[in-house]
Amino acid sequence: MLDKEKQQLLKEFADQSDKLFNLKIIRTDSFTGEIGEFVASNQFGLKKTDRVTRAVDGIDSKGNKYQIKAKVIENEKLNNGIGKLDIDEIDFLVIVYFDLIYRPKKIISIKSNQLPKGKVGISNKFLNSIKYDTIEENEIKIPISQRNEILKFGRLYESLRKFGIIRSRRIVGDLGEFYACQQLNLILNENKNEKGVDAYDKNGIKYEIKTRRVYESGRRTGKSRRLNNLVGKDSKFLIIVTLDRSFNCSGMWLMPMKNVVNPKSAHLQIVNTTPGVKKIIKSKIAWLD
DNA sequence: CCAGGTGACTGGGCCCACTA
DNA sequence: TAGTGGGCCCAGTCACCTGG
Numbered sequence: 001m002l003d004k005e006k007q008q009l010l011k012e013f014a015d016q017s018d019k020l021f022n023l024k025i026i027r028t029d030s031f032t033g034e035i036g037e038f039v040a041s042n043q044f045g046l047k048k049t050d051r052v053t054r055a056v057d058g059i060d061s062k063g064n065k066y067q068i069k070a071k072v073i074e075n076e077k078l079n080n081g082i083g084k085l086d087i088d089e090i091d092f093l094v095i096v097y098f099d100l101i102y103r104p105k106k107i108i109s110i111k112s113n114q115l116p117k118g119k120v121g122i123s124n125k126f127l128n129s130i131k132y133d134t135i136e137e138n139e140i141k142i143p144i145s146q147r148n149e150i151l152k153f154g155r156l157y158e159s160l161r162k163f164g165i166i167r168s169r170r171i172v173g174d175l176g177e178f179y180a181c182q183q184l185n186l187i188l189n190e191n192k193n194e195k196g197v198d199a200y201d202k203n204g205i206k207y208e209i210k211t212r213r214v215y216e217s218g219r220r221t222g223k224s225r226r227l228n229n230l231v232g233k234d235s236k237f238l239i240i241v242t243l244d245r246s247f248n249c250s251g252m253w254l255m256p257m258k259n260v261v262n263p264k265s266a267h268l269q270i271v272n273t274t275p276g277v278k279k280i281i282k283s284k285i286a287w288l289d
Numbered sequence: 290c291c292a293g294g295t296g297a298c299t300g301g302g303c304c305c306a307c308t309a
Numbered sequence: 310t311a312g313t314g315g316g317c318c319c320a321g322t323c324a325c326c327t328g329g
Binding site for chain 3: 030031033036037057069170
């Protein structure tokens with residue numbers, strides 16, 4: 001499906017992603033956020049909370065609570081919104097800014113008493129109106145070995161982007177859409193955030209594509225995998241794509257959207273049970289075949 | 290008129306309470 | 310006890326509004 005060179009690149013990316021996982025730099029495939037949390041925790045000496053802990057990402061030695069945000073920026077503009085913040089639960093909001101290959105460029109730290117109640121939007125206008133601390137690039141401390149591994153990861157990520165394999169930092173979903181469109185001769189929806197439509201065929205029929213990377217790893221505690229928020233999607237067909245550890249396509253199914261039971265939170269196993277399901281690519285995963 | 294700011298969406302992923 | 314609904318985590322994109 002992909003040529004050798006691209007497959008090799010994805011393999012290297014998967015290896016490097018595992019390396020960061022083993023070094024405890026990342027815990028999930030939300031790379032930007034995880035690397036940001038790593039950098040901030042290292043900088044402020046934080047103990048990280050569990051993955052799904054509400055509001056608080058880390059706690060320092062004095063018991064101060066931190067919410068950490070991360071953002072990749074291509075220029076010097078820091079102004080981008082960060083909504084949904086529960087400032088009553090935290091003492092500091094920390095934002096880590098990276099360049100395209102995950103070199104940390106700047107960290108800002110805002111005391112929670114500088115933040116408004118309710119929704120918080122970070123923008124230049126806002127930053128100019130409050131007191132906050134800035135840590136510049138040369139003051140950001142990361143052990144050299146980890147810094148190099150993150151850099152290597154970032155370079156691989158950029159290569160994937162340059163090859164046109166991915167178009168965002170949501171690699172799993174991007175690859176699934178890429179594989180499905182190639183296999184079924186679909187046209188990817190240009191609009192990246194239109195509700196419920198990922199692609200069209202030549203007759204204008206709508207398709208929603210969902211992708212899951214399914215492989216054994218220490219990353220998850222539970223085994224079950226779900227497909228959330230299919231409710232209200234008006235695509236005619238649902239395509240489910242699975243990826244293996246190296247991000248190669250390891251299965252693909254096509255089914256009528258209306259036949260999906262429990263669209264609010266469907267199990268991945270609907271590929272076994274949904275009426276009218278069509279196997280496009282035979283699964284290599286036993287429990288999905 | 291246009292750039293900056295904002296809110297409403299998108300994506301994947303994980304876990305807990307409840308229930309059949 | 311396995312399945313379901315819901316809620317939380319993460320970042321990113323873009324249409325639209327607004328103020329200079």
